[in-house]
Amino acid sequence: MHRVTRLIMICCCALLLANTTQAQTIRLSGDSWELTEKRGVGRITITYIETPLFIYKNEAGKLSGLCVDILKEFILFLEKEKGVRVVLSVYKPNDDFNIFLSNVINAEGGVFGLANITITDTRKKVMKFTRPYIKNRALLASHKDLPTLYDLKDMPKVFAGCTAFTVRNSTFEQDLLELKQKYYPEMAIEYVSSAATLVYKIAETPNSFGKIDFPYYVEATQKELPVKVHPVGSTFEDFGFIMPLNSDWKGVWDEFLERFTDSESYRQLLIKHFGEGPAGLLLGTANP
Incomplete structure (x- = not known):
């Protein structure tokens, strides 16, 4: 990995694990995938609602969980497979689920909502989903x-x-x-x-x-x-990550998740966060 690339990745992860703010509804924005792919670098924003095992602050006050690890893998995929670097911002609203959804619905471009969000036809009318990253x-x-x-x-x-x-x-x-x-x-x-x-x-x-x-x-x-x-x-x-309807990032997210959720690395992440027994239930390899 090039020195500059590594530095940017370190900065991205530091932002991911530490930089949060507290507020109500806000207009979030990020760069489009088209612009990011063209320039080779782009700005994205994530927002989230804390969920045990999926996305939460650990004892050191840094973001952890399955969603965080999947996002890190996505960032590496963009770098290795697409030759694209991202600069990441993190926005933490209050813990009201509907404000969280509204912030994503009203966002512009490269904004992603990370949480245990169920994919439904009704929600698809007002927001875009990635392909499922887990079956709940x-x-x-x-x-x-x-x-x-x-x-x-x-x-x-x-x-x-x-x-x-x-x-x-x-x-x-x-x-x-x-x-x-x-x-x-x-x-x-x-x-x-x-x-x-x-x-x-x-x-x-x-x-x-x-x-x-x-x-x-x-x-x-x-x-x-x-x-x-x-x-x-x-x-x-099915749980998916969400983005505004105007986002053009769904294609590259789906390309990544299609490969990743069928990999051994994904299985190991589930075991890491849920334990082997619960992970087996979610993967369909164990009985209740």
Whole structure:
């Protein structure tokens, strides 16, 4: 690696791991892929919402997680395969999921949102997704003191008098509304600001339940929170990184992810962040 190239990569990683700001909705921007490819260098911006195992600040206050490592691999891919260098900026909004989405939707050019974001047809109307970088399990969870639900038809009995917590405009909300319509018309729903808040809200509220992502359940288990998962109600979702509709970066992202998610390096990253057993569940090589 050339000396100048190495220096730029070091600067990029330093920004990635340390440079964050705190604010509300803001107009983010970055260079187009067309301009970046033409000049051989470009400016990109990432924004994120903290998610256990996926993207979070470690004990040293630096960004870590699966999304961060995949981004690093993407930057190396651009350099080695495309002969392109990037200068990276990092913007951290507050932890409101909808503000995070709005910042990406209203952005310009090379701006990418990193988090556990489910790919849906509705969202595709207002933002672009990369191809999936992982397949997630969304789990039906509750406070541990509630009886175990073995059949969705028994929800009115097992979850009688309980409150369902969810995040507005999320796939969690959509799943709960479908369960409410099909099985539990009297379901009471309350909203929290983010998926990170959700699992703790369930843990501190004895008569509560909701849908949570696989990484939050792993975190709850590691921290011995009073949360349990039920054997029914799980769904599978594809996660992707997001960008504004005006972005032309999707093609090069998809080219990278198509190769990378089929590699041994990718499998090792999943094991690094989730552990071998959970990684096997996500890769479909192990049973629950």
